[in-house]
Amino acid sequence: MLFICVTYIAYKIKMINIADKLINNIIKTKNPTVVGLDPDLSKIPLCYLKGNFEGNKLEKVAGAIYEYNKDIIDTVFEYVPAVKPQMAFYEKYGSFGVRAFEKTVKYALEKGLVVIEDGKRNDIGNTALAYAKGHLGKVETLDNELIESFNVDFLTISPFLGSESLEPFINECVKSNKGVFILVKTSNKSAGEIQDVVMNNEKTVSENLACYVNDKANCFYGEYGYSSIGAVVGATYPEDAKALRKLMPRSFFLVPGYGVQGGSALDIVACFNSDGLGAIVNSSRGILYSHLSKYEKENITKREYLQKVLKETKKMQKDIYACLLENCKDILY
Amino acid sequence: MLFICVTYIAYKIKMINIADKLINNIIKTKNPTVVGLDPDLSKIPLCYLKGNFEGNKLEKVAGAIYEYNKDIIDTVFEYVPAVKPQMAFYEKYGSFGVRAFEKTVKYALEKGLVVIEDGKRNDIGNTALAYAKGHLGKVETLDNELIESFNVDFLTISPFLGSESLEPFINECVKSNKGVFILVKTSNKSAGEIQDVVMNNEKTVSENLACYVNDKANCFYGEYGYSSIGAVVGATYPEDAKALRKLMPRSFFLVPGYGVQGGSALDIVACFNSDGLGAIVNSSRGILYSHLSKYEKENITKREYLQKVLKETKKMQKDIYACLLENCKDILY
Numbered sequence: 001m002l003f004i005c006v007t008y009i010a011y012k013i014k015m016i017n018i019a020d021k022l023i024n025n026i027i028k029t030k031n032p033t034v035v036g037l038d039p040d041l042s043k044i045p046l047c048y049l050k051g052n053f054e055g056n057k058l059e060k061v062a063g064a065i066y067e068y069n070k071d072i073i074d075t076v077f078e079y080v081p082a083v084k085p086q087m088a089f090y091e092k093y094g095s096f097g098v099r100a101f102e103k104t105v106k107y108a109l110e111k112g113l114v115v116i117e118d119g120k121r122n123d124i125g126n127t128a129l130a131y132a133k134g135h136l137g138k139v140e141t142l143d144n145e146l147i148e149s150f151n152v153d154f155l156t157i158s159p160f161l162g163s164e165s166l167e168p169f170i171n172e173c174v175k176s177n178k179g180v181f182i183l184v185k186t187s188n189k190s191a192g193e194i195q196d197v198v199m200n201n202e203k204t205v206s207e208n209l210a211c212y213v214n215d216k217a218n219c220f221y222g223e224y225g226y227s228s229i230g231a232v233v234g235a236t237y238p239e240d241a242k243a244l245r246k247l248m249p250r251s252f253f254l255v256p257g258y259g260v261q262g263g264s265a266l267d268i269v270a271c272f273n274s275d276g277l278g279a280i281v282n283s284s285r286g287i288l289y290s291h292l293s294k295y296e297k298e299n300i301t302k303r304e305y306l307q308k309v310l311k312e313t314k315k316m317q318k319d320i321y322a323c324l325l326e327n328c329k330d331i332l333y
Numbered sequence: 334m335l336f337i338c339v340t341y342i343a344y345k346i347k348m349i350n351i352a353d354k355l356i357n358n359i360i361k362t363k364n365p366t367v368v369g370l371d372p373d374l375s376k377i378p379l380c381y382l383k384g385n386f387e388g389n390k391l392e393k394v395a396g397a398i399y400e401y402n403k404d405i406i407d408t409v410f411e412y413v414p415a416v417k418p419q420m421a422f423y424e425k426y427g428s429f430g431v432r433a434f435e436k437t438v439k440y441a442l443e444k445g446l447v448v449i450e451d452g453k454r455n456d457i458g459n460t461a462l463a464y465a466k467g468h469l470g471k472v473e474t475l476d477n478e479l480i481e482s483f484n485v486d487f488l489t490i491s492p493f494l495g496s497e498s499l500e501p502f503i504n505e506c507v508k509s510n511k512g513v514f515i516l517v518k519t520s521n522k523s524a525g526e527i528q529d530v531v532m533n534n535e536k537t538v539s540e541n542l543a544c545y546v547n548d549k550a551n552c553f554y555g556e557y558g559y560s561s562i563g564a565v566v567g568a569t570y571p572e573d574a575k576a577l578r579k580l581m582p583r584s585f586f587l588v589p590g591y592g593v594q595g596g597s598a599l600d601i602v603a604c605f606n607s608d609g610l611g612a613i614v615n616s617s618r619g620i621l622y623s624h625l626s627k628y629e630k631e632n633i634t635k636r637e638y639l640q641k642v643l644k645e646t647k648k649m650q651k652d653i654y655a656c657l658l659e660n661c662k663d664i665l666y
Contacts (some may be wrong), residue, residue: 038459038460040459040463041473041475042473049475053475057474057475057476057478057480058472058474058480058482060474060475061472061473061474061475064475086456086460086463088454088456088460088461088463088464088467089460089463091431091463091464091467092463092464092466092467092472092482093467093472093482094431094435094467094482094483095428095429095431095432095434095435096428097467097482098424098427098428098431099428101428102427102428120454120455120456120491121421121453122453122455122491122493123419123421123453124519124521124523125521126371126373127371127419127421127422128421130373130419130421130422130424130425131421131424131425133425134421134424134425134426134427134430139391139394139425139426140374140375140394141390141391141393141394142374142382142386142390142393142394142397143390145390147390147391149391149425149426149427149430150427158453158455158491158493158494159493159527160455160491160492160493160516160519160527160528161491161516161519161521161523161524162521162522162523162524162525162526162527162528163523163526164521164522164523165521165523183493183494186457186493186494188457188458188494188495188497188498189495189497190457190494190495190496190497190498191494191495192495193495193496194492194493194494194495194527194538195493195495197530197532197533197538199530200530205527205530
């Protein structure tokens with residue numbers, strides 16, 4: 001069996017979508033990057049962990065995480081189009097951590113940022129639908145009302161269970177005007193173990209997934225011609241990114257692997273279309289932590305730290321934007 | 334690149350592990366099945382949704398879910414070895430839903446049940462470690478204490494990102510004496526799109542994953558000879574299950590697809606070893622919902638409902654145990 005790569009039989013729908021919100025933010029900030037919000041207690045400066053937080057032990061951790069995130073958001077929201085909280089770093093602390101995630105999402109949305117939840121959720125049928133409704137759509141209450149739960153703009157999803165595991169999310173995106181990034185080619189070393197396997201049609205698993213994404217993306221796209229059905233494509237395999245870019249012209253790529261993981265600004269050019277759109281490059285550790293010495297981690301003030309975060313945020317924008325100006329002949333911004 | 338299928342170079346460790354807890358419970362109940370705790374408001378009898386629950390709208394839903402789960406656990410705990418809460422049905426309701434999940438896990442553990450969290454988590458490096466610590470291990474507090482967060486016995490994990498996405502979980506299992514079920518061949522229709530693809534070594538993705546699981550399982554096994562590194566293998570592909578059983582003799586299979594999804598008691602025999610161990614068969618909808626007519630859903634009392642749940646639980650045990658007695662020549666219980 002193959003990931004069926006056919007032209008989707010449905011009329012194509014063009015309407016303002018969540019990719020348009022992302023693009024408007026990119027144009028406004030001249031910045032196709034996203035700051036990863038990965039709160040890691042072993043890396044967050046000590047000044048953020050010393051406050052008087054209420055509640056039990058896990059509640060206190062969640063309190064510190066939210067205060068930290070709020071400061072990061074306040075620092076970067078005028079300079080970046082989006083933030084990407086990685087659910088693992090919240091869920092780790094149970095329901096209190098998830099509460100900190102919810103508050104972070106709400107705060108980032110209030111600041112006008114696009115929120116991309118990195119959750120890599122995957123399941124089938126009703127179970128996938130439960131994830132889709134909870135993260136992207138609305139859920140029912142005991143009084144049969146429908147209300148928002150997590151309410152993120154985009155969610156990353158993982159395709160190991162096949163197309164049945166993707167469709168409930170895609171349908172929910174159309175219904176709730178939200179988006180997904182489907183894992184197509186990830187940035188890590190062992191990514192190729194499954195993703196590079198060549199299928200019967202002589203295309204790799206990643207390429208077949210790309211065809212699938214493109215079929216869906218072709219049905220639902222927005223004002224700028226981009227779909228809310230995107231793909232995760234790592235910066236660390238630029239040759240693959242180039243090929244995948246051609247297979248998914250209407251899809252945004254969420255691009256991990258820049259900076260700390262080894263991808264350069266030039267590597268990530270392959271992820272963009274000639275209009276300078278079609279990709280949003282993530283940096284988490286590079287913006288938040290890797291510029292801190294051990295001494296700084298323990299002694300830096302919040303004010304000094306946030307200045308460093310802002311400096312790294314602007315540096316990333318400058319590097320990538322300069323590279324796009326040079327390489328994208330039809331750049332829109 | 335391939336999922337490397339080599340003999341793991343490490344000394345083999347035999348010690349009491351979480352698979353032993355599972356096996357002891359199976360022997361005690363003569364029942365290798367697990368009741369899925371998938372609270373779905375559209376299917377739960379109305380009598381459970383009419384209580385006076387405290388808090389905001391999502392908190393009220395979470396209150397109803399926990400009360401429902403508690404009754405199910407009280408009804409089945411003497412007859413089944415384990416329960417399998419599906420995280421999607423809790424997470425759907427945000428942090429309040431996750432709180433209901435935590436309370437359900439705690440209650441089930443107190444009743445002596447093995448708790449298998451169906452979360453299908455997947456990520457790499459530090460992020461995978463954050464999931465592993467949060468669900469299976471211990472997490473740090475602001476005072477540098479280490480405390481348990483979710484504290485489930487087993488977690489399902491998904492391998493699309495390759496071996497790097499599995500190792501942090503496996504290491505955590507060894508460290509914290511917990512277990513995982515790695516998705517190898519799932520029960521759904523589109524499972525084969527990626528899982529049946531034939532790799533360079535002429536084995537399918539599933540078979541290569543099975544070799545990987547077996548290498549890990551061979552390093553860490555318990556008193557009964559079974560490892561805490563298990564696999565998800567669906568009941569709906571019995572021929573595949575038979576082949577995978579041979580490739581992973583030391584691993585427990587978590588078997589979805591029985592009953593409502595179409596797998597029969599005879600189909601699932603292929604998932605067991607001749608000792609009648611090595612598999613635990615899940616039923617969620619079959620036990621909880623599919624026996625209810627629309628009229629019953631709206632009018633049944635809690636007492637009547639729980640009698641039906643118990644009847645279905647016993648029926649499943651009887652069907653599967655009879656089939657194992659007939660087909661497993663060395664059955665241990």
